[in-house]
Amino acid sequence: GAGVSQSPRYKVAKRGQDVALRCDPISGHVSLFWYQQALGQGPEFLTYFQNEAQLDKSGLPSDRFFAERPEGSVSTLKIQRTQQEDSAVYLCASSLPGGARSNYGYTFGSGTRLTVV
Amino acid sequence: KQEVTQIPAALSVPEGENLVLNCSFTDSAIYNLQWFRQDPGKGLTSLLLIQSSQREQTSGRLNASLDKSSGRSTLYIAASQPGDSATYLCADFHTGNQFYFGTGTSLTVIP
Numbered sequence: 001g002a003g004v005s006q007s008p009r010y011k012v013a014k015r016g017q018d019v020a021l022r023c024d025p026i027s028g029h030v031s032l033f034w035y036q037q038a039l040g041q042g043p044e045f046l047t048y049f050q051n052e053a054q055l056d057k058s059g060l061p062s063d064r065f066f067a068e069r070p071e072g073s074v075s076t077l078k079i080q081r082t083q084q085e086d087s088a089v090y091l092c093a094s095s096l097p098g099g100a101r102s103n104y105g106y107t108f109g110s111g112t113r114l115t116v117v
Numbered sequence: 118k119q120e121v122t123q124i125p126a127a128l129s130v131p132e133g134e135n136l137v138l139n140c141s142f143t144d145s146a147i148y149n150l151q152w153f154r155q156d157p158g159k160g161l162t163s164l165l166l167i168q169s170s171q172r173e174q175t176s177g178r179l180n181a182s183l184d185k186s187s188g189r190s191t192l193y194i195a196a197s198q199p200g201d202s203a204t205y206l207c208a209d210f211h212t213g214n215q216f217y218f219g220t221g222t223s224l225t226v227i228p
Contacts, residue, residue, distance in 0.1 A: 004160075033214070033215070041220055042121070042206055042208070042218030042219050042220045042221055043161070043208075043216075043218050044218070045214075045215035045216070045217075048214040048215065055214065056214045056215070059215070091160055091161065093161075105149070105151045105163055105166045106151075106161075106163065107163070108160040108161040108162075108163075110159050110160040111159075111160050113158070
């Protein structure tokens with residue numbers, strides 16, 4: 001596609017509910033990243049994929065967070081037993097090989113705003 | 118951990134003014150630095166990317182500079198317009214596979 005597509009745009013979850021957030025990266029972008037942006041803060045890194053391989057998951061805040069990219073294109077970020085502190089905008093970004101080291105940087109999606117009530 | 122700071126947190130200027138947004142980072146061993154724009158409820162739009170070997174990049178009314186030795190970058194916006202109103206984020210790629218973001222400067226350009 002022309003850009004990074006994320007769905008849903010908005011998600012309201014009851015505390016304890018599981019949620020799944022989807023990211024469709026730009027076609028041909030092998031690198032895919034998830035970031036979490038709390039209100040009034042800058043985005044913080046969650047995890048990084050190169051193709052289907054999850055090379056870095058050091059930013060995932062707890063074992064309730066799980067990300068996958070089984071076929072090296074679409075990625076899903078799953079949050080189990082959601083808590084109020086999980087409320088944030090979840091941003092997906094994709095990049096050509098080299099990621100942030102390249103001359104191209106990242107292309108971000110519009111994000112999914114998750115509200116846990 | 119790399120710390121990225123942006124000053125000021127908020128800025129309000131009349132239309133037509135030139136302005137400077139500041140970004141500082143604690144560890145100068147960066148690969149590159151990128152400036153983004155974020156509109157309310159939207160994702161991030163890349164404005165300028167400066168490699169560590171470069172001093173500045175320009176796009177239209179925007180000019181970004183990088184001084185690695187002092188750990189600083191600036192984004193200069195010339196002849197500001199109401200459509201420039203947004204939050205501006207700087208992010209540097211330091212190590213690993215991630216950018217470290219600042220908390221942003223919220224810019225309002227008053228018609």
